[in-house]
Amino acid sequence: EPRVFSGVQPTGNLHLGNYLGAILKFVEMQKSFDCVYCVVDMHAITQPISVWGGPKELVRNTREVTAAFLAAGIDPTRHVVFNQSRVDQHAELAWVFNCVARIGWMNRMTQFKDKAGKDRENASLGLLAYPSLMAADILLYKATHVPVGEDQKQHLELTRDIAQKFNNDFAESIAEQGFGDAFFPLTEPLIQGPATRVMSLRDGTKKMSKSDPSDLSRINLTDDRDTIAQKLRKAKTDPEPLPSEVEGLAGRPEADNLVGIYAALSGRAAADVLGEFGGGQFSTFKSALTDLAVDKLGPIGGEMKRLVADPAHIDAVLAAGADRARAIAAPVMNAVKDILGFLR
Ligand code: TYM
Numbered sequence: 001e002p003r004v005f006s007g008v009q010p011t012g013n014l015h016l017g018n019y020l021g022a023i024l025k026f027v028e029m030q031k032s033f034d035c036v037y038c039v040v041d042m043h044a045i046t047q048p049i050s051v052w053g054g055p056k057e058l059v060r061n062t063r064e065v066t067a068a069f070l071a072a073g074i075d076p077t078r079h080v081v082f083n084q085s086r087v088d089q090h091a092e093l094a095w096v097f098n099c100v101a102r103i104g105w106m107n108r109m110t111q112f113k114d115k116a117g118k119d120r121e122n123a124s125l126g127l128l129a130y131p132s133l134m135a136a137d138i139l140l141y142k143a144t145h146v147p148v149g150e151d152q153k154q155h156l157e158l159t160r161d162i163a164q165k166f167n168n169d170f171a172e173s174i175a176e177q178g179f180g181d182a183f184f185p186l187t188e189p190l191i192q193g194p195a196t197r198v199m200s201l202r203d204g205t206k207k208m209s210k211s212d213p214s215d216l217s218r219i220n221l222t223d224d225r226d227t228i229a230q231k232l233r234k235a236k237t238d239p240e241p242l243p244s245e246v247e248g249l250a251g252r253p254e255a256d257n258l259v260g261i262y263a264a265l266s267g268r269a270a271a272d273v274l275g276e277f278g279g280g281q282f283s284t285f286k287s288a289l290t291d292l293a294v295d296k297l298g299p300i301g302g303e304m305k306r307l308v309a310d311p312a313h314i315d316a317v318l319a320a321g322a323d324r325a326r327a328i329a330a331p332v333m334n335a336v337k338d339i340l341g342f343l344r
Pocket of ligand 1: 133
């Protein structure tokens with residue numbers, strides 16, 4: 001049975017990359033799949049406290065990501081929206097996967113290397129095991145499709161490796177328990193469309209990121225019209241006019257990025273966008289992009305602000321979602337315990 005799972009960390013500054021690479025896809029997938037969308041608070045604490053901001057910030061950011069989900073159009077009555085730490089099975093299955101996965105696999109993860117930086121000895125053990133918890137998130141729901149941005153590709157490949165090794169290591173027991181020849185599915189990553197890797201507005205070779213010290217590098221979902229206009233006006237470009245064909249974007253990362261953003265926000269192909277703006281000046285294109293971005297993001301930002309002003313509603317959505325998540329996760333975790341030989 002197909003099922004979608006994806007997660008977003010509550011680490012502040014939700015931006016256009018998160019929206020186009022992930023949340024917009026979440027909204028689209030609701031039409032054809034049963035979806036489970038998770039605010040991954042347990043992943044947030046893998047980084048230093050100075051990064052995730054401590055308990056009060058975590059509460060605020062968990063509510064803010066939930067508000068973004070709802071404001072973007074995720075329907076929590078038809079799909080499951082919850083925060084990870086509420087469903088104990090995530091931690092339980094992650095432990096099992098810590099014993100299935102190999103240290104070498106974790107050491108190879110580029111996100112770990114980036115986030116740990118030079119002082120690897122001083123990174124949290126949780127940061128190293130991060131992908132194991134992510135595999136648990138996905139496989140607890142036996143999710144078949146996972147919409148994410150390009151930066152999560154390696155983690156999804158690892159999730160398949162973990163599922164495969166579990167299926168192999170315990171093949172006999174899986175069969176004995178009546179689950180046939182594979183217990184966990186091999187999950188498909190869904191990394192599609194023109195904005196799977198939205199780049200910084202200040203440097204077209206760097207990913208747009210929550211942690212970039214320059215707020216001018218990203219468009220936040222809660223930015224108002226003037227801020228969006230100012231950030232796009234200041235966005236780095238090159239001196240050439242826009243090309244008329246997609247091939248002309250090669251070697252022009254900033255132009256490529258802005259055209260990709262326009263395409264994703266408007267639901268048009270990049271070629272089509274260049275058909276309209278190719279040959280013209282960046283200033284004309286940037287003002288059209290500003291109007292489009294304000295048109296698409298303005299209502300979401302406004303609705304987010306309205307929703308976070310009423311935390312009781314958000315908290316009720318998360319509590320109800322967690323109950324429904326647990327109803328799916330608990331039988332899967334129980335089966336894992338039986339497969340492993342954990343008496344219960
Ligand atoms: P996180 O919280 O860093 O980002 C949330 C989603 O946004 C995507 N994204 C981007 N897409 C395009 N361009 C960008 N510049 C950009 N920046 C971020 C991310 O790819 C992601 O889809 N490990 C995950 C959270 C997670 C998860 C999971 C995802 C935990 N468990 C299970 C899927 C399934 C993360 O750190 O995302």
